[in-house]
Amino acid sequence: MDIINLTAGEIAAAISTKKISSKEATAAFLKRIQETDGTVKSFLSVNAEALKDAEKRDLELAAGKSGPLYGVPVAIKDNMCLKGSKTTCASKILENFTAPYDATVIKKLKAQGMVFLGKCNMDEFAMGSSTENSAFQTTRNPWDTSRIPGGSSGGSAAAVASKQAPLSLGSDTGGSIRQPAACCGIVGLKPTYGRVSRYGLVAFASSLDQIGPFAGNTEDCALLMNAISGYDPLDSTSINKDSADHTKGLKDGIKGMRIGLPSEYFEKDPSAEGVKAVLEAAKVFEQLGAKVEKVSLPHTDYCLAVYYIIATAEASSNLARYDGVHYGFRDKAAKNLRDMYNKTRAQGFGSEVKRRIMLGTYVLSAGYYDAYYLKAQKVRTLIRKDFENVFKNFDLILTPTAPTPAFKIGEKVSDPIQMYLSDIFTISVNIAGVPGVSVPCGFSSGGLPLGLQLIGRPFEEAAMLQAAYSYEQATSWHKKAAPVK
Amino acid sequence: MITRKDVEHVAKLAQLELSESEKETLTRQLGDILKFVEKLGELNTDGVEPTYSVVPVSNVMRVDAEKPSLTQEEALSNAPEKDMGFFKIPKIME
Numbered sequence: 001m002d003i004i005n006l007t008a009g010e011i012a013a014a015i016s017t018k019k020i021s022s023k024e025a026t027a028a029f030l031k032r033i034q035e036t037d038g039t040v041k042s043f044l045s046v047n048a049e050a051l052k053d054a055e056k057r058d059l060e061l062a063a064g065k066s067g068p069l070y071g072v073p074v075a076i077k078d079n080m081c082l083k084g085s086k087t088t089c090a091s092k093i094l095e096n097f098t099a100p101y102d103a104t105v106i107k108k109l110k111a112q113g114m115v116f117l118g119k120c121n122m123d124e125f126a127m128g129s130s131t132e133n134s135a136f137q138t139t140r141n142p143w144d145t146s147r148i149p150g151g152s153s154g155g156s157a158a159a160v161a162s163k164q165a166p167l168s169l170g171s172d173t174g175g176s177i178r179q180p181a182a183c184c185g186i187v188g189l190k191p192t193y194g195r196v197s198r199y200g201l202v203a204f205a206s207s208l209d210q211i212g213p214f215a216g217n218t219e220d221c222a223l224l225m226n227a228i229s230g231y232d233p234l235d236s237t238s239i240n241k242d243s244a245d246h247t248k249g250l251k252d253g254i255k256g257m258r259i260g261l262p263s264e265y266f267e268k269d270p271s272a273e274g275v276k277a278v279l280e281a282a283k284v285f286e287q288l289g290a291k292v293e294k295v296s297l298p299h300t301d302y303c304l305a306v307y308y309i310i311a312t313a314e315a316s317s318n319l320a321r322y323d324g325v326h327y328g329f330r331d332k333a334a335k336n337l338r339d340m341y342n343k344t345r346a347q348g349f350g351s352e353v354k355r356r357i358m359l360g361t362y363v364l365s366a367g368y369y370d371a372y373y374l375k376a377q378k379v380r381t382l383i384r385k386d387f388e389n390v391f392k393n394f395d396l397i398l399t400p401t402a403p404t405p406a407f408k409i410g411e412k413v414s415d416p417i418q419m420y421l422s423d424i425f426t427i428s429v430n431i432a433g434v435p436g437v438s439v440p441c442g443f444s445s446g447g448l449p450l451g452l453q454l455i456g457r458p459f460e461e462a463a464m465l466q467a468a469y470s471y472e473q474a475t476s477w478h479k480k481a482a483p484v485k
Numbered sequence: 486m487i488t489r490k491d492v493e494h495v496a497k498l499a500q501l502e503l504s505e506s507e508k509e510t511l512t513r514q515l516g517d518i519l520k521f522v523e524k525l526g527e528l529n530t531d532g533v534e535p536t537y538s539v540v541p542v543s544n545v546m547r548v549d550a551e552k553p554s555l556t557q558e559e560a561l562s563n564a565p566e567k568d569m570g571f572f573k574i575p576k577i578m579e
Contacts, residue, residue, distance in 0.1 A: 096563075097563050098562065098563060100555055100559040100560070100562055100563070101555065101559075193539050193540060194539075194540045207537065207538050207539070233545070233547065236542070236544075236545040237538065237540050237542060239540060299528075301524070302524065302525060302528065304521075305521060305522040305523075305524055305525050306525065308518060308521075308522060309522055309525075316499060320500075323500070324565055325564075325565070325572055325574055326563070326564060326572060327563030327564060327565075328563070328565070329565070330565035330566070332565070332566075334575060335575065335576075336575050336576050336577065336578075337574055337575050337576065337577045338500075339575075340574070340575050341500040342500050342501060342502040343502055345499075345500055345501050345502070346501055346502035346503065346504075349501075351507075354501060354503075354507070354511075355511065355514060355515070357499050357501060358492070358495055358496065358499060358501070358511055358515060359515055359518060359519075361495050361498050361499040362487070362491070362495045362515065362519075365494075365495060365498060372522065374535055375525050375526075375530060376522075376525060377535030377536055377537060378530035378533040378534070378535050378536075379525055379528055379530060379533075380535070380536040381533050381534055381535060381536045382528070382530070382533060384536055384539065416514055416517075416518065417517060417518065417521055432539065433539025433540065
């Protein structure tokens with residue numbers, strides 16, 4: 001059986017009907033990682049116990065355990081704590097940090113019988129849009145290895161796109177799941193803020209961060225959403241709400257669904273390939289029975305500015321904990337405590353992380369708080385209201401995921417603002433706390449994947465996936481595989 | 486405008502030692518980014534409530550009862566330096 005080319009759902013079915021074992025499935029992906037990761041560089045560490053873990057799953061299955069993803073392998077972004085594994089956030093400051101406990105999402109996946117393949121590369125502390133900010137390696141785009149896989153969850157996206165893993169988890173603060181999903185030609189979903197527990201996710205910007213799934217298709221994405229969603233008393237922003245079954249209405253079609261196209265996302269560069277592809281996709285949604293109309297999100301132009309104030313402010317506070325005392329790197333040559341803090345942080349953090357800590361500290365500092373931080377939080381309210389207004393009359397919003405296909409490695413590293421602009425279509429979703437999913441919607445003239453983004457009402461991921469599934473069935477973009485060998 | 490002196494002050498607040506060339510680059514880059522975010526000033530936000538969180542946050546209380554937690558050994562397992570069950574740090578005062 002050609003295991004690596006099966007969907008996660010098909011692998012689960014093959015395991016539960018004893019056509020293959022979890023160990024065989026895991027071995028097939030480990031082999032693929034071994035063959036391709038010298039080129040793609042998705043993984044920071046591979047789980048040496050993966051085959052043993054899979055054997056245990058097989059015994060449990062033989063003893064009658066079952067579940068929609070039982071025995072299926074999965075890869076994890078290296079900012080989630082997996083007990084006993086290195087959890088580095090792709091930072092020198094956490095290079096030797098071994099997680100002493102499991103994140104809630106990890107606990108959930110363990111309880112549902114999944115097998116961990118390893119930990120994936122990312123921009124340091126999830127700060128970036130290209131995975132070039134990793135302190136350890138640059139992940140390659142499986143479609144063109146001279147290009148970036150997107151970021152910050154670039155390793156998780158590249159792993160799924162190059163069939164090193166059938167599924168993976170990423171985290172998304174400003175587009176870090178959706179933008180790499182678009183760059184790598186796969187499905188990536190950022191859940192509603194509060195849907196998935198953040199306990200055990202290394203914090204970047206706490207009011208924006210969410211964990212979410214990557215998959216090769218919409219149905220697999222729904223399965224992994226089911227596996228990770230739900231209330232967690234250990235995360236005080238987790239929402240106590242009945243968890244929806246994201247696979248239930250998946251195949252119900254989209255007749256009568258109202259989809260809004262926000263003019264602000266299409267007007268800036270109407271000739272861009274990514275924009276044109278989404279306009280073509282809008283026609284497909286119409287043919288499938290949806291009502292597609294132009295709408296307005298008037299504060300779109302302010303999203304990036306709001307984001308870079310709020311995200312850096314929260315990051316500067318969250319990253320104060322890296323002081324060389326309890327865990328992580330310490331400069332042992334420092335002569336006193338203060339000197340140790342300063343030198344440890346100077347050597348442990350990379351340049352983008354330092355830039356954001358500096359900006360965040362500045363906007364929170366005495367005399368500037370009102371002008372920057374408070375102002376940004378007020379504009380955040382206006383941005384949320386834009387979405388609330390549109391969602392009064394529309395079920396979904398359709399936009400491009402990213403302004404361009406994957407760019408060249410090195411192209412934007414020296415210009416932070418150019419790099420930040422990669423997230424211009426995804427950031428508003430985090431600011432408003434609503435869910436968004438990126439789905440493949442074509443290829444550029446250069447053969448690079450393009451993505452469309454569907455945005456839903458809070459806690460209506462299921463409707464978003466339902467529309468994405470219908471679109472996917474009507475097209476075949478997701479079936480084309482990256483040419484990586 | 487952000488000056489080199491501002492950068493030095495903020496670095497001190499952030500407990501971050503910067504090299505001379507980092508100070509120079511950051512003065513320029515933070516200046517560019519702050520200029521970019523100044524566009525928020527175009528918006529009138531009088532009377533607009535700030536959004537600190539998109540979910541209705543309140544203090545979440547749990548029952549004050551003993552529960553399993555990390556052992557002392559586990560809690561110290563990643564410490565750069567430890568001694569007799571404590572985290573060890575360099576001298577605080579000369």
